[in-house]
Amino acid sequence: MFNYIKNIITGLISLCEGLWVTLKHFFRPSFTLQYPEQRPVLPLRFRGRLVMPYDKEKNDNRCTACMLCVKACPNNSISVEKMIGEDGKPKSKASKYFYNLATCMFCNLCVEACPFAAIVMSDEYELAVYEKEKLNLELISEKYNLTGPKEKWWASKFKEE
Numbered sequence: 001m002f003n004y005i006k007n008i009i010t011g012l013i014s015l016c017e018g019l020w021v022t023l024k025h026f027f028r029p030s031f032t033l034q035y036p037e038q039r040p041v042l043p044l045r046f047r048g049r050l051v052m053p054y055d056k057e058k059n060d061n062r063c064t065a066c067m068l069c070v071k072a073c074p075n076n077s078i079s080v081e082k083m084i085g086e087d088g089k090p091k092s093k094a095s096k097y098f099y100n101l102a103t104c105m106f107c108n109l110c111v112e113a114c115p116f117a118a119i120v121m122s123d124e125y126e127l128a129v130y131e132k133e134k135l136n137l138e139l140i141s142e143k144y145n146l147t148g149p150k151e152k153w154w155a156s157k158f159k160e161e
């Protein structure tokens, strides 16, 4: 009989504890979003897919084909083709910048390795495609237009040069 009453009391205490947790969370702001109608406000350091922003002041990208990002990438996701001058010698400029989104793990090592802030991880996170070939991107021809706070943040990396 004693154990029976003890079990009922323990059960009631446990029930009240559960209800108290529910009550507390009922008045807290919600952390979930009604995606895709609602979109999250992303932090500046958010790592979406890699892009090579177009520098409007320079009227060009900032890549010098130094290959540091290629060496820094642990997954061989990047390959760069240097521009060839009229004298047949390679120039300090990339003609093609290939980026394999399928093998990228968004580690940001390439961005950190770049001394010219030529590449940045964008806010793009809806990256699913139906054809695998579409994951092989050429970033120079995109002339990617960074906008908003991310553009200012990116520009601040080289404006004091």
Ligand code: SF4
Pocket (backbone or CB within 6 Å): 050, 072, 073, 074, 075, 076, 077, 078, 103, 104, 105, 106, 107, 108, 109, 110, 111
């Ligand atoms: S984010 Fe990492 S894995 Fe992706 S391209 Fe850059 S270095 Fe390679």
Ligand code: SF4
Pocket (backbone or CB within 6 Å): 062, 063, 064, 065, 066, 067, 068, 069, 070, 080, 094, 113, 114, 115, 116, 117, 118, 119
């Ligand atoms: S993106 Fe940066 S690190 Fe990579 S080749 Fe261009 S200048 Fe060099």
